[in-house]
Amino acid sequence: MTENHPVKPRAGHTNLDPHLDRYAARTAGMTASEIRALFAVASRPEVVSLAGGMPNLAALPLNSLSTQVSEIITEEGLVALQYGSAHGIPTLRDQICEIMALEGISAHPDDIVVTVGSQMGLDMVTRIFCDPGDVVIAEGPSYVGALGSFTAYQAKVIHVAMDEHGLVPETLREALAQAKKNKLRVKFLYTIPNFHNPAGVTLAVERRAEILEICREYGILVVEDNPYGLLGFNGQVYPALRSTDPDNVVYLGSFSKTFASGLRVGWVLAPHAVREKLVLAAESATLCPPTLNQIIVSRYLSTHDWKGQIKNFQENYRERRDAILNALDNYMPPGCSWTKPDGGFYVWMTMPEGVDTKAMLPRAVTARVAYASGTGFYADGFGSRQLRLSYCYPTPERITEGVRRLASVLEAEMDLVRTFGSVTPRSISGPESPSPDTA
């Protein structure tokens, strides 16, 4: 044991983590997300959880899936249980091309890399593009898991504003101009164009070409994350950004919301040269995605009416979306605003001035309702007045009851604010990054 690196706390010292001086610099940004702390709470049956983003799988055809998986093991178990390539199995990559064609994407199966959920896709894309200090542009708010990956590679995030029609092109142009002036190395725009997590808004079709054009003008890539694209409540499917700009867009897809999240099967579609780097990165990360899981998805796609199943999911989530919007209309006090999603899982809500959603959360949980407070969806401390409500998992009745409870908590909170001013000191006022709550 050297004096520089005490392996164990010395007598009389309290060193909770004896490895503290050994960690990489990137670990400084790794903190447990507020949402993660909520999962334990969400699992208590008396709490209506509007916090998590777990898909509702009850509509899946478990019996026929069971038979099918059993056949896979019997018929091709020696392949399904064996290592595969980091690239992913060819049959599944062919099928993924057919799925993406629904969004106007024309792609070669070779340019797809199958990943362990699209979270791994995000992580691999960040791995190959971001040095510490590089900048990623992302909507404000943005997906918490993406922010986690950017942090892991010490990339900085600059948020750009959304309104009810999604990312605002002018704010993107301003942010890029400013970054250029400041000589920042911007690597890509990370965007969720459809049924945004957590904002619940969709990028207007007429804005898409402009956003692609701005990114080309400033020489940055677009990373298009599209897990919810097929979950439009009117069956509408928007053209992917990738469909018109194959050379400058990296597209992330997932079976987590259209089939089964627990299989962890997602993919990246990338320009050819980028795809080669992604395969090498994926090899060093997991060697290969699980073979069995890929075969399960592939067989499901080739033998089940997967489009019909997606229709079921759409109806299921539409019913829940209706329930939450009705309940919000009925119960929420004046001064709140929220987005009105036409697909996906989420409503983004802005509270009246003075309410701090993080501080309010323990009181909400006491009242048996949980949500995700807004700051987790920003890299810059903004979001203290915002929160995300997920309507994907509970029944419509539970959703209604959850919103009713939340409204009471909020009324009490607002009473406090009226009496004492802001409940919690606001240490960070946040950038002028309007939340997409103006719908």
Place this chain on the structure above:
Amino acid sequence: MTENHPVKPRAGHTNLDPHLDRYAARTAGMTASEIRALFAVASRPEVVSLAGGMPNLAALPLNSLSTQVSEIITEEGLVALQYGSAHGIPTLRDQICEIMALEGISAHPDDIVVTVGSQMGLDMVTRIFCDPGDVVIAEGPSYVGALGSFTAYQAKVIHVAMDEHGLVPETLREALAQAKKNKLRVKFLYTIPNFHNPAGVTLAVERRAEILEICREYGILVVEDNPYGLLGFNGQVYPALRSTDPDNVVYLGSFSKTFASGLRVGWVLAPHAVREKLVLAAESATLCPPTLNQIIVSRYLSTHDWKGQIKNFQENYRERRDAILNALDNYMPPGCSWTKPDGGFYVWMTMPEGVDTKAMLPRAVTARVAYASGTGFYADGFGSRQLRLSYCYPTPERITEGVRRLASVLEAEMDLVRTFGSVTPRSISGPESPSPDTA
């Protein structure tokens, strides 16, 4: 499109990768491994592949596995197909503790993180400990996938020598003293104590305490990678390094060699504070490991005679080890030497002076035998006279035939060397890092 970042090659220019100036610095070290290029060759039936490390799964009880997996989907499909925690399912973590107890490890299930194969464990450990320029000490040769992860995080590798009894403690001490003198930031020793990949040797039990002591003395962690530990051919199980030094060893385990590699289920056992960081890192990498795969492994462990199955694997691999050692004795010309594994998958071979195994490989493939040339297992260019033979997958008859073919190729190569001197210019002479071929 700005002038600085041409997105497409301009007319008259040939730019094979328009994204070339966008990649992170770490991608410079990402190159396709020699072994990867071989997989395509290995799949041609006329070639005897002694190159890959695919476990032989033929002995698995596919029919009962099939029934079991089918039951999992029917009985708990809504859990198996749903997101889980990044930590891994509790039942499986309990069972992993029982497995590790066979090697003398006493651990709490909370300190285990389930990973997507132990490759992901390696990647996560490197992620939380290694800044660019940090140093990892590893045996020379070392596992090619580990070298890939270290490269991905821009860590430098310093190799230390092995002999027939594994890592040589004195060389470890010398390397650490030298690194300290050079003010290098050494983060950990990465070691495969049992049935080493690719060296085929095992760390003598009487060296283990000394190695732990040296690492403590220099204030570095030990990362113990043990995928083959239960595959000793005489049923012997060596005490894990972790068993005597729980505070300073991070242990990596895997079901890829004792059950099914295609499920991608491995684990990390780490000191408590480190484990928390690992869970956060894993969340940003894949959100969670596949739930279904964890439940499959857990049920297999609780209902099958998994120890009996491991005995089958041992017998299977012992028979193949006998075949390869016999064939090497019978066919190889004088001047070659090789290790004599008593467990695991690999024989490490050193060729006579003047033979370059990488240059010889195409000629070997033409003669319908494949191996993994030695340089891939070193970070420093050493290994040009070495190669790895994997006896895990082909039948004993095919192994014998493969070695016979390799011997003819080598004879022809040696004829060339005798006539013309070294066949290939030796640009790198390598460090004085003896290969463990002296057994």
